[in-house]
Amino acid sequence: MNFDNSYRRLPPRFYRRQLPEPVSAPGLIGVNSELAQQLGIDPEWLCSEQGIAMIAGNSIPPGADPLATVYAGHQFGAWNPQLGDGRALLLGELVGECGGRFDIQLKGSGRTPYSRGGDGRSPLGPVLREYLLSEGMHALGIPTTRALAAVTTGDTVLRDAPLPGAVLARVSDSHLRIGTLQFFAARGDVEALSLLVHYVLNRHFADGAGDEKPALCLLERVIGAQAALLARWQLAGFIHGVMNTDNMLLSGRTIDYGPCAFMDEYEPAAVFSAIDREGRYAFNNQPRIAHWNLVRLAEALLPLLDEEQSRAVAIAEDALDRFPGLYQDRYREGM
Numbered sequence: 001m002n003f004d005n006s007y008r009r010l011p012p013r014f015y016r017r018q019l020p021e022p023v024s025a026p027g028l029i030g031v032n033s034e035l036a037q038q039l040g041i042d043p044e045w046l047c048s049e050q051g052i053a054m055i056a057g058n059s060i061p062p063g064a065d066p067l068a069t070v071y072a073g074h075q076f077g078a079w080n081p082q083l084g085d086g087r088a089l090l091l092g093e094l095v096g097e098c099g100g101r102f103d104i105q106l107k108g109s110g111r112t113p114y115s116r117g118g119d120g121r122s123p124l125g126p127v128l129r130e131y132l133l134s135e136g137m138h139a140l141g142i143p144t145t146r147a148l149a150a151v152t153t154g155d156t157v158l159r160d161a162p163l164p165g166a167v168l169a170r171v172s173d174s175h176l177r178i179g180t181l182q183f184f185a186a187r188g189d190v191e192a193l194s195l196l197v198h199y200v201l202n203r204h205f206a207d208g209a210g211d212e213k214p215a216l217c218l219l220e221r222v223i224g225a226q227a228a229l230l231a232r233w234q235l236a237g238f239i240h241g242v243m244n245t246d247n248m249l250l251s252g253r254t255i256d257y258g259p260c261a262f263m264d265e266y267e268p269a270a271v272f273s274a275i276d277r278e279g280r281y282a283f284n285n286q287p288r289i290a291h292w293n294l295v296r297l298a299e300a301l302l303p304l305l306d307e308e309q310s311r312a313v314a315i316a317e318d319a320l321d322r323f324p325g326l327y328q329d330r331y332r333e334g335m
Helices: 033-038 049-056 124-139 178-186 190-204 214-236 283-305 309-320 323-334
Strands: 015-017 027-031 067-069 073-075 078-080 088-095 101-107 146-158 162-172
Touching: 027 049, 027 124, 033 146, 049 146, 049 162, 073 178, 124 146, 124 162, 178 190, 178 283, 190 214, 190 283, 214 283, 214 309, 214 323, 283 309, 283 323
Parallel strands: none
Antiparallel strands: 015 067, 027 146, 067 088, 073 078, 088 101, 101 162, 146 162
């Protein structure tokens, strides 16, 4: 496995190094052979005892450097100043055969410094749901995280009732979120903001890496990526359910398959989250919420857009005003 962990080379305040918590009796659920081959991983090895132990977090392959990333976010519109990977660890970054960089993340791998009192584990049901839905989204041509493999743990997870535990090996071109930038902006850490802007441009929008106005370039690229993503969601009848800023990736991929669904019959006000009693994340609200989330991104980037606050706001507003038109263009093309 060709690990090259670029995020680990950022300053320590971006993450906490953390080993997964071992499980008692890991058992294979499934391996995504096609994806494994694209990443340069032997699918047969993933199905072996060694591969299963890695997916479960019982062994760390050479070159991996597990860590939990920190971020903040607006959750159902309410600000939470510190979140982070509470039940997931970034095992490391693989450089694929095509040269692309991909995070391998273990979801359900135990407690981290950001677990906020949780056990860091995942029941089997959510692991199966994310495996099936993320691969279904990929097959539909919708940008998404992917499922590399899943295992049972042999351990019980206590929720409303005792449930079997599982771990998902998730793949993404990164796990950087709007909330990642928000975390450092809220602390006035302009140095960290600048480091992140350049890191994200180099990793996801390389043609803009040398731009004279990197923060504006990043904002514009993320606006375009989110407009394209939301159009794909609406065309497929997909309802995300928890469009918090910590669940919106800067690269424009779908992440977090918690309370989500595809509509069987068209219902604009359909909601698929038991706690979304006001319909904030209803199907017909998703483009508006994406725009709202992008406003929060722009707010985080204001210190880098211009030294003078009013000019920075004007620059951000000009970029944000383009989102509705970009979304409508992508939606009409899809229709």
